[in-house]
Amino acid sequence: MPSSNLYPTAELRAADSRHYLHPFTDFKALAAEGARVIVRGEGVWLEDSDGNRYLDGMAGLWCSNVGHGRREIADAVYEQMKELAFYNSFFKTTNAPAIRLAEKLAELAPAHLNHVFFCGSGSEANDTVVRLVRHYWATLGKPGKDIIIARHNAYHGSTMAGASLGGMKPMHSQGGLPIPGIEHIPQPYWFGEGGDLSPAEFGLWAARQLEAKIEALGENRVAAFIAEPIQGAGGVIIPPETYWPEIKRICGKHDILFVADEVICGFGRTGRWFGSEYYGMEPDLMSIAKGLTSGYLPMGGVMVADRVADVVIGMGEEFYHGYTYSGHPTCAAAALANLKIIQEEHLVERVANDIGPYFQKQWLALGDHPLVGEARMVGLIGALELVPNKPSRHEKFANTGDVGTLCRDFSFNNGLVMRATRDSMIISPPLVISHAEADELIKRATLTLDQTYMALKKDGRVK
Ligand code: PXG
Numbered sequence: 243m244p245s246s247n248l249y250p251t252a253e254l255r256a257a258d259s260r261h262y263l264h265p266f267t268d269f270k271a272l273a274a275e276g277a278r279v280i281v282r283g284e285g286v287w288l289e290d291s292d293g294n295r296y297l298d299g300m301a302g303l304w305c306s307n308v309g310h311g312r313r314e315i316a317d318a319v320y321e322q323m324k325e326l327a328f329y330n331s332f333f334k335t336t337n338a339p340a341i342r343l344a345e346k347l348a349e350l351a352p353a354h355l356n357h358v359f360f361c362g363s364g365s366e367a368n369d370t371v372v373r374l375v376r377h378y379w380a381t382l383g384k385p386g387k388d389i390i391i392a393r394h395n396a397y398h399g400s401t402m403a404g405a406s407l408g409g410m411k412p413m414h415s416q417g418g419l420p421i422p423g424i425e426h427i428p429q430p431y432w433f434g435e436g437g438d439l440s441p442a443e444f445g446l447w448a449a450r451q452l453e454a455k456i457e458a459l460g461e462n463r464v465a466a467f468i469a470e471p472i473q474g475a476g477g478v479i480i481p482p483e484t485y486w487p488e489i490k491r492i493c494g495k496h497d498i499l500f501v502a503d504e505v506i507c508g509f510g511r512t513g514r515w516f517g518s519e520y521y522g523m524e525p526d527l528m529s530i531a532k533g534l535t536s537g538y539l540p541m542g543g544v545m546v547a548d549r550v551a552d553v554v555i556g557m558g559e560e561f562y563h564g565y566t567y568s569g570h571p572t573c574a575a576a577a578l579a580n581l582k583i584i585q586e587e588h589l590v591e592r593v594a595n596d597i598g599p600y601f602q603k604q605w606l607a608l609g610d611h612p613l614v615g616e617a618r619m620v621g622l623i624g625a626l627e628l629v630p631n632k633p634s635r636h637e638k639f640a641n642t643g644d645v646g647t648l649c650r651d652f653s654f655n656n657g658l659v660m661r662a663t664r665d666s667m668i669i670s671p672p673l674v675i676s677h678a679e680a681d682e683l684i685k686r687a688t689l690t691l692d693q694t695y696m697a698l699k700k701d702g703r704v705k
Contacts, residue, residue, distance in 0.1 A: 249291035254279050265400070278654075283310025286675050288659070297683055299659045301672045304474055304506045304623075305532035308583045309672040315538045315579040322575035331360075331569040340569035343577050347530075347545060350515050350581070355528060357546040357555075360569040364505035364531035365399025367542040368468070371527055372403040373563050375466040375499050378550050381558040384462070391455055391467045391498075393429045397475035398468065398503055398529075407468055409476075425459065427451040429473060430481035433616050433627050433635055445482030453492045466499040466526075471517030474506035474670070477663035478625035480618050486521040499526040499550065505542070509533030510584055510673050512621035513594030520620065526550050536580045541573040589673040593621045600677055604684040605669065611688070613695045613704065622675070626667045626687075628694070630704050639665050639703060649694040656693075658686035 255276040264272060279291035286309055288296045301307060308315075322339060329337055340360060348356045359374070361367055372390060379387040392398065394409035405413045406420030409429070414420055430448040432441045439447060456464050467489075473479035493500045502525035507517025509532075514520040516528065526549060531542035546554070554561060567573070584590065592598070602619045608626055609617035615629035628645050631637045639645045646662030653660045653667070661668040671683065698704040 339574035445484035449488035
């Protein structure tokens with residue numbers, strides 16, 4: 243990758259703050275500071291308009307599973323665009339890449355999931371979920387069975403239904419959310435909310451909140467439970483081992499659908515194709531996006547179990563739902579090329595047996611740092627909890643988020659992209675990261691922790 247370039251950074255920044263409304267951004271703060279202009283990506287590396295290089299510890303935004311700059315995907319997209327850039331899938335029409343992709347996904351997903359509804363993003367996937375599960379129960383003559391249970395601090399997208407399913411309080415405070423018929427239960431976040439319970443006890447407690455909620459609402463009113471196998475944006479919440487088996491028992495006992503939001507956990511992140519497989523869950527529906535195309539083009543979908551498809555296809559009236567870009571041929575071509583790379587380079591197996599264990603060992607060792615209260619990781623998704631007074635996990639920093647932001651800024655300056663959630667640091671690198679690059683990531687993360695620790699010592703926030 244060339245280290246110099248011709249981008250006019252100052253002018254781009256000025257135009258950016260004049261015209262570009264960024265997502266999830268404090269506009270005034272961004273205008274004051276100016277955004278980093280990212281101009282190039284290759285493998286796990288990014289380069290900005292001033293020629294600075296960054297190790298992309300977040301795989302774009304939890305999505306660049308095959309790494310940046312893959313020529314194979316660019317070529318597949320180019321070829322498809324020349325042939326047929328776009329046609330829709332309405333009115334009894336279809337296209338070859340979307341068919342091939344649906345077939346491929348049925349092959350890769352657990353055996354009982356053989357149908358897919360395509361859309362443009364994870365948010366649209368979850369909007370589709372809400373409409374589809376309600377349509378399913380209505381078709382079975384139970385239109386009143388329409389409540390969807392989700393979890394606090396979950397992230398399911400930014401559309402009206404996605405943000406409603408999500409459990410982010412600041413999002414609900416804007417725009418009149420959640421929409422009706424969505425309920426939330428506690429998350430299985432032992433480090434932050436486990437009190438004096440052991441992880442195992444807390445995992446059972448958190449799972450049983452689902453049963454309590456179903457019983458309080460009445461099973462005849464509950465359509466589905468939706469959850470990420472591991473909560474990503476919420477702070478890489480890895481549930482205690484007791485959690486998913488108990489959820490499985492509860493979903494099996496009550497007649498409700500289980501929806502796995504695989505937008506982050508899907509396509510190898512956990513060392514299995516899907517996070518629900520890692521936890522032995524058998525979802526009725528799976529939301530997918532991000533790693534489906536590794537972010538090369540926007541695409542999402544909902545995978546549908548035979549049990550649900552049989553009803554919706556065999557008994558239902560028309561499902562009045564769909565997007566212009568459902569089954570977009572060029573996006574499907576990108577997804578196919580991406581999945582081909584994941585298969586041919588054995589990236590899922592690599593996360594399970596090679597780079598995953600190699601990286602985890604070093605990441606978990608960061609738990610010994612005086613600032614780190616807990617290091618956790620599954621596959622290639624992990625977090626570090628920063629605490630002021632180790633080993634207490636009950637004491638937190640004042641003004642939650644300030645220390646995380648400080649640490650993230652040090653990280654950027656050290657040429658490493660980590661994301662901060664509250665006061666924890668998050669990592670989710672491309673699955674192609676090499677051993678040497680993993681070592682480099684850990685080196686930069688260690689330096690970042692040391693600098694953060696020193697700064698906090700200096701201003702008295704740690705003793
Ligand atoms: N479900 C999950 C589990 C997600 O992580 C979505 C749905 C929505 O996908 P789209 O494609 O509509 O964005 C997501 C997206 C963050 C961050 O700050 C995470 C996401 C999106 C934006 C920011 O960690 N995840």
